[in-house]
Amino acid sequence: IGNSCVLTCPPKSNITMVTWKISPKVGGPCTLGYRANQNKTDRTNCSDSMNWKFRPDRDPALEIWQVGIDHEGNYACEVVATEGNFHKTYHLTVLVPPRLTMYCDDHGNPVCKATAGKPAARILWVLESNSTPKEEGHDNGTVTVLSTFAAYSTNVTNTTCIVSHPAGNQSMTIAC
Numbered sequence: 001i002g003n004s005c006v007l008t009c010p011p012k013s014n015i016t017m018v019t020w021k022i023s024p025k026v027g028g029p030c031t032l033g034y035r036a037n038q039n040k041t042d043r044t045n046c047s048d049s050m051n052w053k054f055r056p057d058r059d060p061a062l063e064i065w066q067v068g069i070d071h072e073g074n075y076a077c078e079v080v081a082t083e084g085n086f087h088k089t090y091h092l093t094v095l096v097p098p099r100l101t102m103y104c105d106d107h108g109n110p111v112c113k114a115t116a117g118k119p120a121a122r123i124l125w126v127l128e129s130n131s132t133p134k135e136e137g138h139d140n141g142t143v144t145v146l147s148t149f150a151a152y153s154t155n156v157t158n159t160t161c162i163v164s165h166p167a168g169n170q171s172m173t174i175a176c
Helices: none
Strands: 005-007 015-024 031-036 041-043 050-052 063-066 071-082 084-092 101-104 111-115 121-127 134-137 143-148 158-164 170-175
Touching: 005 084, 031 050, 101 158, 101 170, 111 121, 111 158, 121 143
Parallel strands: none
Antiparallel strands: 005 063, 015 031, 015 071, 031 041, 050 063, 071 084, 101 111, 111 143, 121 158, 134 143, 158 170
């Protein structure tokens, strides 16, 4: 999320036409097209955050700026050239790293919270714990995971939680 993304299409010489057909999970479909005989590009229902990376006659790649959750979906490219028709399809999945916070609850137990990640993060404790994480889904597809450390012994001072996520792992330590 927030980065740029470039989806390549088979670059061919003597391109006649290029079409990107985009079907996002949210919102309606959009199309980017290029016709060589008219040296013309066309766009239908596409947001300003996506466009050709370069000139479509030289490189038919699609660039998405500031990728957001609403960009998730299927992206299909078709190149028509003198050599034939060439297709490439992508399924774009957007990862959202969770925000990690840690605090002590009213009973002095460490609580680790991974807020608004996509997909849901896994919370692990450095010392063994019998905690059961709780998940809360949000309308935008992100998930908040909350885990309270439950120690087997009472002489624990510093506690470290590790948040495991495809967008990167994080850890935090607290003394309660």
